[in-house]
Amino acid sequence: MLALPKKELITFLIFAVVVLTMPIWLTPFGASYPGLLQKFAIYGLLAVGFNILFGLTGYLSFGHAAFLGVGSYAAVWSFKLLSMNAIPAIVFAVILSGLFALVIGYLSLKRSGIYFSILTLAFAQMSYNLAYSVLTPITNGETGLQLTLQDPRVLDLAFSERGAGLPLVELFGVDMAGYGGFYLSAILLIIGFFVAQKITLSPFGLMLKGIKSNQNRMKYTGFNIRPYTLAAFVISGMYAGLAGGLLAVTDPLAGAERMQWTASGELVLMTILGGVGTMFGPVLGAWIMKYLENIFSAFNENVLHNLFSFLPEGVQEVAVRFVALFVGEGWHLTLGLMFVLVVVFLPGGLMEGYRRFVNRFFNGKKPKPRVPDKQTQPAE
Amino acid sequence: MSTSDHNIVLHVADVHMRFGGLHALADIDLEVEEGKTHAIIGPNGAGKSTLLNVCVGRLAPTSGAVVFDGQIITGMKPHEINQAGVARVFQTPEIFPDLSVLDNVMAPAFARRDGAFKLNFLGNMHREAEIREEAEHFINDVGMTAELDTHAGALSRGDKRRLELAMCLIQHPRLLLLDEPTAGMSRHDTNTTIELLRKIKERGMTKVIIEHDMHVVFSLADKISVLAQGRIIAEGTPDEVRANPKVKEAYLGSTQE
Numbered sequence: 207m208l209a210l211p212k213k214e215l216i217t218f219l220i221f222a223v224v225v226l227t228m229p230i231w232l233t234p235f236g237a238s239y240p241g242l243l244q245k246f247a248i249y250g251l252l253a254v255g256f257n258i259l260f261g262l263t264g265y266l267s268f269g270h271a272a273f274l275g276v277g278s279y280a281a282v283w284s285f286k287l288l289s290m291n292a293i294p295a296i297v298f299a300v301i302l303s304g305l306f307a308l309v310i311g312y313l314s315l316k317r318s319g320i321y322f323s324i325l326t327l328a329f330a331q332m333s334y335n336l337a338y339s340v341l342t343p344i345t346n347g348e349t350g351l352q353l354t355l356q357d358p359r360v361l362d363l364a365f366s367e368r369g370a371g372l373p374l375v376e377l378f379g380v381d382m383a384g385y386g387g388f389y390l391s392a393i394l395l396i397i398g399f400f401v402a403q404k405i406t407l408s409p410f411g412l413m414l415k416g417i418k419s420n421q422n423r424m425k426y427t428g429f430n431i432r433p434y435t436l437a438a439f440v441i442s443g444m445y446a447g448l449a450g451g452l453l454a455v456t457d458p459l460a461g462a463e464r465m466q467w468t469a470s471g472e473l474v475l476m477t478i479l480g481g482v483g484t485m486f487g488p489v490l491g492a493w494i495m496k497y498l499e500n501i502f503s504a505f506n507e508n509v510l511h512n513l514f515s516f517l518p519e520g521v522q523e524v525a526v527r528f529v530a531l532f533v534g535e536g537w538h539l540t541l542g543l544m545f546v547l548v549v550v551f552l553p554g555g556l557m558e559g560y561r562r563f564v565n566r567f568f569n570g571k572k573p574k575p576r577v578p579d580k581q582t583q584p585a586e
Numbered sequence: 587m588s589t590s591d592h593n594i595v596l597h598v599a600d601v602h603m604r605f606g607g608l609h610a611l612a613d614i615d616l617e618v619e620e621g622k623t624h625a626i627i628g629p630n631g632a633g634k635s636t637l638l639n640v641c642v643g644r645l646a647p648t649s650g651a652v653v654f655d656g657q658i659i660t661g662m663k664p665h666e667i668n669q670a671g672v673a674r675v676f677q678t679p680e681i682f683p684d685l686s687v688l689d690n691v692m693a694p695a696f697a698r699r700d701g702a703f704k705l706n707f708l709g710n711m712h713r714e715a716e717i718r719e720e721a722e723h724f725i726n727d728v729g730m731t732a733e734l735d736t737h738a739g740a741l742s743r744g745d746k747r748r749l750e751l752a753m754c755l756i757q758h759p760r761l762l763l764l765d766e767p768t769a770g771m772s773r774h775d776t777n778t779t780i781e782l783l784r785k786i787k788e789r790g791m792t793k794v795i796i797e798h799d800m801h802v803v804f805s806l807a808d809k810i811s812v813l814a815q816g817r818i819i820a821e822g823t824p825d826e827v828r829a830n831p832k833v834k835e836a837y838l839g840s841t842q843e
Contacts, residue, residue, distance in 0.1 A: 211712050409696050409714065410707040412685075416693050419682035426642060426680065427753065428668035428697035437705055 214403055217485060222396045225250075229385070237497055240384045244456045245496045247391035248449050251398045253476050253488035255445020258402055259438050260474075261483035262411060264418035266323045268470050269310065269330030273303040273443040275337060275465030277450025279344070282351045282460045285375065289361035292377040292390060296451045303447020304440055306333075311439035315432060318421070330470055337462040350461030375455050387456035394452065395489075398445060403485060405441070414438055475541070479548055481555030490556055495541070502540055505533035593620040595761055595792045596641070601650035603636055603816075610636045611647070612816045618761070623783070623793045625803045627827075628813035629837060634796045635677060637813070638763050641794070642674050643667045655760060665702050673759035677766050677796075679746035681753065683739030687730060690738050691721040691752050698757045724752045727785075729778060744771040748779065755786065762786070764795040768802050780805050804828075812836065 210218060224231075228246060232238040237246075252274065260266055277299035284295040314325040337345040345351055353372050362373070380386035405411045413434050416424050424431055454460055463469070472495070480491025510526040510533070517525060532540045552559045596618040603611035611633045618624045626634050639645040641652055643664045651660045659667050668674075673694075682690050695717045700706070725731055728748040733741065738749060747767060754762055767783070768776040776799065783793070783806055797803045803810065803824070810827040812820040814836040820827055827833055 209710065211710075404710075405707045407711055408707045408709045409700070409711060410705060410709070412689060412693055412696070412711060415685060415689075416682050419684040420680060423680040423682060423753075424693075425664040426668055426674050426676075427694045428665050428702060428757070430663075430665050430702035433703040433705075437707075441707075 210400075210403060211407070214407060218400055218403060221399055221486070221489075225392050225396055226389075228392070229388070235497070237500065240388050242496070242500055243385075243388040244391055244452075245500075246493050247388060247395045248452045248456070249476070249492040249496055250489040251391070251395045251452070252446055252449035252473060253480070253492040254395070254398050254402050255442040255449070256473050256477055257442075257482065257484075257488040258405060258414075258445070259442035260477060261488070262406065262414035262418060263435055263438050265315075265318065265435060265439070266474065267314075267326040267439070267442075268323045268467065268474065269314075269326035269328075269333075270442070270446045270473050271465050271467070271469035272310070272330040272333040273307055273446035274450035274453070274469065275333065275460065275462065276303045276306045277447035277452075278454045278460035278464055279337070279351060279450075280447070281451040281454035282353070282458055283344075285353060285359070285454070285458050286351075286357040287360060289359060290373045290375050291361075292375055292382055292455045294361075295375075295455055296394075296448065299447045299451025299454070300444050301447075303450065304444040306447075307440045307443025308436070311436050311443065315435050315439060327467060327470070330465060331467055334462055334465040334467070337465055345460070345462060348462065350459050352459045375458050382455050383457070387452075390455065391452045394448065398448070399485070399489070406485070410434075410437075475545055479545060479555055481557030484555070484557040487555050487557040494556070498541070498544075499537060502533045502537035503535070505530075505537075594618065595620050595655060596794065597653040598637070598641070599651050599653060601637075601640060601647045601652065603633070603640060603645065604648045610816050611640070614650070614816075614818060616811060616818065618792060618794055619809075620792055621787070621790045622808040623787060623795060623806050625795050625797060625807035625810045626813055627797065627800075627803055627810060631815075632813040633816040634813055635765060638674070638765055638794070638796060641667075641763060642672060668697070668757075668759075669702055671760035672763065673754035673757050673761075674763040675747070675750050675754055675765060675767050677769065679743070679750045681738045681741075681746055681750050683737070685738055686735050687725060687733045687738055687741070687749060688718070688721055688735065690749055691725055691756055692717055694753045695720055695756045721756060724756045725749075727755070728752045728782060744775050747771065748775070751779070751782070758791075760792060762791055762793045764793060764797075766796055766798060768797070768799055776802065 225247065228243055229238050232243070237243075256267070256270055280298040280302040281295035284298045288294050310326065310329045314322055314329065317325060338347060355372065359373070375382040377386065377390060382390065413424070413429060416429070417431055417434060421431060450464065453464070476491035476495045477488045478491070479495065480489065481487025507526060507530060510529055511522070514522045514525045530536065548555060594617050596616070598614050598616040601611055601614040602609070614637060626637065628634055636645065640647050640660070643659065643662055643666070647660060651658050653659070654667070654670060654672060657670065659670060659672070662670070682693065685693070692714070699717065722731070722734070725734060728751055730745065730748060730752070733745065738746065741749060747770065751767060768779050771779065780802060787793070795803075795806065807824055810822065810824055811818050812827060812830070812833050819836055820830045820833050822830070
């Protein structure tokens, strides 16, 4: 049941090693500190789950941030009501987001193609607005849900006295704000990657690919498409909930902006950037995006002035003004440009670039002319 | 299973189909006997494909019913009709262009074994030796063993048709509906397909076949129904139909400029 074919097993082992050694090999890039490492692992997990839906069935959800948000809120409530232990928080995050995905998926999957995407977007925006205003008692509105000194924490306080300051999230005594949080997220990312591999290689995965390839043939071959797509939707919603829960585990607060459509859009971008439907691609996309976001958004005018200090006064001003458009607050402009370049020149994402590179330089073969397929298009 | 010669597998009972003002099918009454090959011929626009679409649940008839194996299948969903034992080859091949030929044929085998839905995501395709062997067997039957790992989208049109046929055959349907199974094939491939369809017949599979190629029709059919302007104008053995003056008129009338 847990076995993988040899080739996939090697892929899995390489992936596991790469993830666990991140603190080492990211040091030269200046990215080896817990806050960013946690993001790499968590957003990687989010992308792996999203790819189960988008990559296998071709259904493009524009509302996955809703599940991310639900996961975060569930986790923070678990800290407030039950315990600062990470395990119940994660379990609640996954279960609750799974239930949410079941309801939203059931309604959205009545349509396919662009109508499905719009429905998911609408539901996610609805969830965002509810979290932002109507459900303030549960979500604490625009301030965001935080821990307080008066939280009941039934389980914790049954065994110990209330401490002086705000408590910390822990797992078996390990503090989850630092490397502990990273290793927990990394292990869950590796498990999530494994499950995604199993799904891809199972008969269930074949049916999902069949749905992406030709829905008509699936129907006339005797398959009931709805439960298949719904199962894929719920599974990927649970991945998103797990990621949301981990965001709260590493930093125990949850805000409505986590559910906004820009967050969903970011997820779509990272998946396409890396390569839809490939195993590594979405994770790679997530890592690159979070890395660049970290670098570019840290630039401000002072940094730029230092960078261009070798230029004469007037030219320096112009250069700083121009480059400032692409960094700091404006880093999304850079992201947009990068996205356009990838989609135009590498429609299969960075993984396709990698394949072309290997084909050209190591196999001595010409890259295969790419059959224009539906990789980046939603299902009809 | 009844041994009677008159065991009716498919009964199209008094079916009418209207699209707005167009009477696409009028008063269609059709009985297909177990184990027989029933051909439906007729000029373009006679309603042949519409009739097939009504049989597989793609279209709901305006009135009337389709009875398969004693069960009314009008109003049932396409996948339910397939699960009941009806498979269909389409006029434009409906295959999985993004999957390998082997996966294309394995998928329908899963539909037969596991039903319309099964959440076995911890199963492993590499461990499904039985289904794989069966798929390889049927791919061999249609003469495509060399293409096992080819992306189905890259196949020629004729090969796509043969692949689709293998996808239907692996389901061991009680009734196989074929919409112009040899269109776009070379003469050699057409003859191979005829041979293959004959072989299936020996296994007792009932077939309804729509075809333009009279060579195919007269090589295979036990019974022929002639459709013109939505009505059945003649019915009988190939020899009877060939001699029927109404049939000649319908064909000449539609091709005369």
